[in-house]
Amino acid sequence: MNDPAAVVDCLIVGGGPAGLTAALYLKRFRRSVLLVDGGESRAAWIPESHNIPFFSSGISGKQILAREREHAARYDVVAETARVTAIAKSDGGFVATIESPDGAVRDVSARRVVLATGAVDVEPDLPDVPDAVRRGLVRYCPICDGYEAIGKRVAVIARGDHGVGEAIFIRRTYSDDVTLLTLGEELDLQPDQAEDLREKGVTIVEDPIVALDHKGDAIGALRTAQQELRFDILYSALGLRYRSELGLALGARHDERNALWVDEHCQTSVKGLYAIGDVVIGLDQIVVGMGQAAYAATHIHNRCEYPTDDE
Numbered sequence: 001m002n003d004p005a006a007v008v009d010c011l012i013v014g015g016g017p018a019g020l021t022a023a024l025y026l027k028r029f030r031r032s033v034l035l036v037d038g039g040e041s042r043a044a045w046i047p048e049s050h051n052i053p054f055f056s057s058g059i060s061g062k063q064i065l066a067r068e069r070e071h072a073a074r075y076d077v078v079a080e081t082a083r084v085t086a087i088a089k090s091d092g093g094f095v096a097t098i099e100s101p102d103g104a105v106r107d108v109s110a111r112r113v114v115l116a117t118g119a120v121d122v123e124p125d126l127p128d129v130p131d132a133v134r135r136g137l138v139r140y141c142p143i144c145d146g147y148e149a150i151g152k153r154v155a156v157i158a159r160g161d162h163g164v165g166e167a168i169f170i171r172r173t174y175s176d177d178v179t180l181l182t183l184g185e186e187l188d189l190q191p192d193q194a195e196d197l198r199e200k201g202v203t204i205v206e207d208p209i210v211a212l213d214h215k216g217d218a219i220g221a222l223r224t225a226q227q228e229l230r231f232d233i234l235y236s237a238l239g240l241r242y243r244s245e246l247g248l249a250l251g252a253r254h255d256e257r258n259a260l261w262v263d264e265h266c267q268t269s270v271k272g273l274y275a276i277g278d279v280v281i282g283l284d285q286i287v288v289g290m291g292q293a294a295y296a297a298t299h300i301h302n303r304c305e306y307p308t309d310d311e
């Protein structure tokens with residue numbers, strides 16, 4: 001979109017798997033689309049995924065993004081590298097402020113907006129290995145790759161309900177040998193939950209990790225003051241920070257972790273504002289984000305010339 005006065009049918013914020021799919025659908029519906037992307041997709045950190053249909057031999061996150069970009073480019077969708085810093089409601093839609101890497105700032109009007117802004121992993125605080133998830137030393141998602149952990153010695157860095165759920169999921173599905181590491185923090189559970197974990201055969205280690213051996217792409221051993229621990233696979237289950245600020249500023253409904261609520265069309269509680277992918281409450285998976293993109297794009301196409309339900 002080169003004419004600054006033009007109103008696009010849809011602004012898509014975020015060019016990961018969800019945003020790129022929404023752009024593809026909308027362009028095939030012959031809609032005008034502006035796709036703005038900050039270039040920090042979680043998908044880029046996937047070493048090799050084996051749960052994406054059609055790619056039975058596995059595919060890396062970078063390849064997924066490259067293929068989706070190439071597909072969208074056939075319909076003239078090119079993600080603009082920039083950040084959307086604010087969105088305000090206006091007559092008939094929204095006005096978004098876009099900041100380019102060179103510092104230039106401009107406003108863009110759009111009838112509808114899709115937030116596909118994703119989420120960021122909370123990294124574990126391990127000695128001497130910052131960014132352990134991003135460097136592939138620690139895995140993040142047993143739903144994605146737990147199958148590859150069958151029968152192995154697994155550790156889960158976690159605390160609280162989410163971590164317990166993940167440790168039990170791995171114990172009952174993939175491995176008899178599961179240890180929950182709190183890295184010296186409180187386990188933050190009711191006594192009966194901790195008992196439940198032990199009954200299900202999950203070992204709990206609450207001591208801080210004081211040192212670890214790490215070579216190449218593996219952590220060989222973790223040491224507490226009392227013992228040395230060895231695992232084949234280490235997961236972090238410390239959760240996500242949702243990049244939902246643009247939606248929250250517009251008053252969109254959200255849960256206690258700031259993930260956005262959406263209806264069956266992936267519309268948020270702010271009419272005309274849609275959300276798809278990891279930023280939405282629910283299962284953080286590529287196929288889910290793509291499915292949500294299809295719902296949102298179709299609803300937008302069917303309605304975007306008309307006033308929103310609240311106008």
Ligand SMILES: Cc1cc2nc3c(=O)[nH]c(=O)nc-3n(C[C@H](O)[C@H](O)[C@H](O)COP(=O)(O)OP(=O)(O)OC[C@H]3O[C@@H](n4cnc5c(N)ncnc54)[C@H](O)[C@@H]3O)c2cc1C
Nearest residue numbers: 014016018038039040041042043049084118144277278286
């Ligand atoms: C190590 C690892 C392994 C994984 N393995 C799998 C797997 O095997 N299978 C699977 O299904 N899932 C897997 N996932 C999860 C998967 O990566 C995510 O579910 C997926 O990337 C979510 O897509 P998305 O489009 O919602 O968000 P993202 O891919 O995170 O993309 C969001 C984009 O929005 C941009 N953005 C954010 N805010 C703004 C803004 N204000 N302005 C402009 N741009 C903005 C970001 O820069 C980013 O590029 C894995 C994740 C990790 C970390």
